[in-house]
Amino acid sequence: MASKIVSFVLNGREVEVMVRPLTTVQTLLREQLGYTATKVGCRQGGCGSCTVLVNGEPMMSCLLPVEDVEGQQVTTLEGLTPAEGLHPIQEAFYDKFALQCGYCTPGMILVSKALLDWNPRPTREQIVEALAGNYCRCTGYVPIIEAVEEAARRLNTAPHSKKRR
Numbered sequence: 001m002a003s004k005i006v007s008f009v010l011n012g013r014e015v016e017v018m019v020r021p022l023t024t025v026q027t028l029l030r031e032q033l034g035y036t037a038t039k040v041g042c043r044q045g046g047c048g049s050c051t052v053l054v055n056g057e058p059m060m061s062c063l064l065p066v067e068d069v070e071g072q073q074v075t076t077l078e079g080l081t082p083a084e085g086l087h088p089i090q091e092a093f094y095d096k097f098a099l100q101c102g103y104c105t106p107g108m109i110l111v112s113k114a115l116l117d118w119n120p121r122p123t124r125e126q127i128v129e130a131l132a133g134n135y136c137r138c139t140g141y142v143p144i145i146e147a148v149e150e151a152a153r154r155l156n157t158a159p160h161s162k163k164r165r
């Protein structure tokens, strides 16, 4: 099958790419566009390390054909990270020791962002449920859950809390 041109918005900027049919967003991001915060784990939809946001919803980019994001808004961890410093969720992960090797962290943070946008004051159970598709081999999960709770506190008390980043 012939390659195809696909246009979408990546981290706030319009991009137009030529891809072979069924190229995944994961492969496009890492191998064509150089956005390597999106990780490669199982490539089967089972680990969450490849999570990106599509119109604010977490999606496994290893299972997502580029054709399916035509005209959509895609966000990676690079897009969440401000030009200087860290996003409050990143800060909370850092402060709560919620990462060790860091391989799962981009996916964890993007899922947390989607959760906190939808529900700024999640219960612990809701956090656990939201993160259920994302595996971490290092932390034991407790620091990650505490980091999301801390991020929620900070986002709800910070002066910018009405203008969510």
Ligand code: FES
Binding pocket: 039, 040, 041, 042, 043, 044, 045, 046, 047, 048, 049, 050, 051, 060, 061, 062, 063
């Ligand atoms: S690499 Fe996509 S879910 Fe594991």
Ligand code: FES
Binding pocket: 098, 099, 100, 101, 102, 103, 104, 105, 135, 136, 137, 138, 139
């Ligand atoms: S910090 Fe290593 S896999 Fe989560």
